[in-house]
Amino acid sequence: MTTPAHSPAVGKGFRASIERWTRENLNRFDVLEITVDHCLAGSRSLRSAIFDLVGRIPLTAHGVGLSLGTDAPLDLAYLERVADVVERLRAPAYSEHLAFTRVPGRETAALMPLPKTEAVAESIIAKVRTVQSRVPFPFLLENITYVFEWPDSKMSDAAFLNLICRETGAGLLLDVENVYLNATNHGFDPHAFIDALHPGLVREVHMAGGVTIRDESLSKPLLADSHSHPVPDAALDLLEYTLARQAPSVIILERDDRLEAGGEILDDIARIRARVAAARSGKAYGEALVGTAG
């Protein structure tokens, strides 16, 4: 097992409703992730608060509004506006989801999976190249969590991502929580997924904590990516496993609900930093805690 020597920047996604708290605790984070769509369509006060952070702390740029996977032409005007925002944020890269959220005339706001086939991968590859030509910053794709799968999906998650990233040169924003949820919900080995990713592919990481949905109509409880609770230990274990194999430059904690629990957010940041330190030391987290006598 290799031990990457670098130390990724650790931070969280910027959220307007805890803007003041974020500023008060700015020194607890190495980086903040900005949702570019908030810069495009957010209120004036929100945009002002975001751009005021430029120069105070490194920022990364993340999108939710592209709907890359819709089987229709990309919105080029949107991409041009994104390019302007990424430049204003001085962000090193721009990330989006490998998913679709809309079709002409309807928008779900939820990230939907794509059929994992070579034909769909080819279509996505062409679109990623369009994004790269319009937004002159490194482009990262993020793996999503999915509740259902298309019946004609033939490729594994990792093979689908590897193919698209290899053909386009795009990096991967690896959402470790999503890997953990998908592996649990759909019954695959998350370590095998991480092992299958091409070396050097993971440039950034997302971490989060969700909830378990128990519904009588479901055959088993479903883990949901609600970004509302502390990161589960199992996801932190998977992060540590990832850090032993990949060298992301940024790790972002995503939190969208129960934002008043600032202590939980700071605790999660500390837990992530501890896993980063453990990965750097080459010792498993539990091992590092126990230490050696003398």
Add this chain to the structure above:
Amino acid sequence: MAKPLLERQVSLIEHLTSGAAIFGEGGGTAADLEGIDCALLRVEARFSYAKRMEKITAVLPRTFALLGGGDAHVRAFVARCPPTTLSRLDNACQFHRFLVSCWQHEAPDPPYIADVAAMEIACAKVDADPEHHSSDRPTGADPTHRGDIRRCPNVILLRCAYDVRSIFEPPLPTLPRMQGRAGEGAAPAKRDTPLVVAMPPGADGPQVFEVIPAIFDLLAALYDWTDPQGLDVEPDFAKLLADLRERGLIEVRN
């Protein structure tokens, strides 16, 4: 042969945004979705619906509180108005338009809810990008005519039948981020209340001013660039214009 992906994506999103999927109101899934677990689609539909309603409630917290359960309204809204955008404000405006259309056939309950909803939407619009709301405004017939005045693009006029401002305390600058408190305290007084919603220079959020009817009518008339000399000038008119300009309600073409 499988249908084109877009057709399948359309079938999926139409299903996920339907009352059948969200509320379990019956109705099967399209043939394009065969092979996908219906129970999982229902979970996905509820996720998506919850996100949308969260956005709308964030802009209209007091309106939702006044609607109470509001279940019938929400179900009818889902059936008639599928989501078309990610935007929080656009989703809220869509719901507001739906409510207004309902109130044309049924009396608003409580009667002042229409004014509350209008004020919440106005505050959210004023807090959004002013250029967005001014794009459809005329640019003036003669751009070289210096000294013309007009209402600032990002000012919204509301003629309310009830003075609903008490419902909006604490102060409006924090409105978009506040939790719903409507319904607490006494009902607002029924009286003609001309209000101006604006973002004065230096303010960090939208503010609401009550103005006398004459000022309200003046601001309404100043939709386009206007030569102030042509207005019915009173002795203190210059002073009035200076005051309106200072409050960010009118602008002067230089």
